[in-house]
Each structure stands twice: as structure tokens, then as C-alpha cells.
Amino acid sequence: MGDAWPTYKTIRAGDKTLNAAPGDSSEQHVALxxxxxxxVMGRIWNNNGxxxxxxxxxxKAFxxxxxxxxxxxxLPERVRGYDYHWRPWSDAAVFDKNARVFYPVHVDQVKGNISPCLLTLPNGKEALGKADIRNERASAVVAGxxxxxxxxxxHKFLVLCRKPKPGQKFDE
Structure with missing residues (x-):
């Protein structure tokens, strides 16, 4: 554990309290x-401040x-030209620029295009981790x-995306 929990608003996984595995926090926030x-996209949580x-x-789990x-x-509504949405993988994996509505939040790197991803595991538990949309891979630390x-x-996982507000567009 490290620094004090931030006082500013952070992006919460799925905009909800998760059905997390025992020992994992149900309040997970996006971090890089x-x-x-x-x-590497992963998660942070508030552990006693x-x-x-x-x-x-x-x-490996770190x-x-x-x-x-x-x-x-x-960011506050008044200063951003987009809204965040947790979208199905298929919405994030649109590679035709003319057909794209939702733009994955991502870091593009030679090994992959890494985005925050909300995974629902076979047992129904949820965890915030990462998606490599280009290579169809996802992972998250669950119970260590x-x-x-x-x-x-x-394909059943959710990816954090941005959608431009009316009159706004993203440079590509």
C-alpha cells in the first residue's frame, strides 16, 4: 500500500460495486x-485511506x-468532450474508423493495444483488469x-470506451 487515497473522482469499474472474489475489493478503479x-492496465482500491x-x-500477479x-x-462534465461507457468487446473492437461509435480508452504499444477491461469470470465473479483488443486477450488479478x-x-467482457459528445470528434 502506498499513497493516500486520491481526493479527486476516479473511474470506477463498471460504474458499480463489483461481485468480487473473496479477498478482492468490490470497489475497483482504473489504473495504469x-x-x-x-x-499494464489494472486496478486500485481504497485500503483504509x-x-x-x-x-x-x-x-504473474503484482x-x-x-x-x-x-x-x-x-474530469468534470464541463471540460471534457466525451463520455465514458463500459461497452461490450464487440463495440470496442471496431477497427473501421468510419463505423466506430465507441473508442476504447487505450495505450497503443507494439505488443498490443491495452485497454481497461471488466471481466466476468466463469464463476460469476467480476474483476477489473486489462484487454488487448488487437490480439483478443484479457486478464485480471483474481484472489492473488x-x-x-x-x-x-x-467477447463477453466489457471494455472502457469513450464516446464523443455531439459536435466533438477524436483525432485518429
Missing amino acids: WYVHGEP KVAAAFGWNG VDNIGSIQVLVD KDERFEGPAV
Whole structure:
């Protein structure tokens, strides 16, 4: 655990309290961590006023003492030209720029296009982790283990996207 919990509004997984696995917080917020130059989306939660975190990378779970991270802030309505939406994988995986309505929040990197992802596991439990939309992969730390999914198994998950407000558009 590290710094004091932020006083600003952060992006909460699914905009709801999750049905998390035993031992995992049900209040999960989007965070980004870099390991060896590779972006890893994961989660933070409030642990008695301190930031606690969990990130899965390369099949390993990194929990609590992570180091430097970035937290996704929910900017005030009046200053942003978009709204956040947790959308089905199929809405996020639209690669035709002319057909796209929802734009995944992402970090594009040579190994993949990494986005925040809300996974619903086979047992019904939920966890915030990461999606690699380009390569159809998703993972999240669940009960201290990096749970990984590939191919069609990822299509039921939700990806954090942005949708431009009327009169706004994203540069691509």
C-alpha cells in the first residue's frame, strides 16, 4: 500500500460495486502501470485511506507495492468532450474508423493495444483488469492470481470506451 487515497473522482469499474472474489475489493478503479516499458492496465482500491493496487503481467500477479502508477481521473462534465461507457468487446473492437461509435480508452504499444477491461469470470465473479483488443486477450488479478483469457472467451467482457459528445470528434 502506498499513497493516500486520491481526493479527486476516479473511474470506477463498471460504474458499480463489483461481485468480487473473496479477498478482492468490490470497489475497483482504473489504473495504469508500466513494467519494462510495457503498459499494464489494472486496478486500485481504497485500503483504509491508502492506495492498494493489483496488476497482472506475463502470467504473474503484482499486488500492493507496485511503484509509480497513473490513475484515470473522471474530469468534470464541463471540460471534457466525451463520455465514458463500459461497452461490450464487440463495440470496442471496431477497427473501421468510419463505423466506430465507441473508442476504447487505450495505450497503443507494439505488443498490443491495452485497454481497461471488466471481466466476468466463469464463476460469476467480476474483476477489473486489462484487454488487448488487437490480439483478443484479457486478464485480471483474481484472489492473488493472474487469470488470463484468449479468443472467443473475451467477447463477453466489457471494455472502457469513450464516446464523443455531439459536435466533438477524436483525432485518429
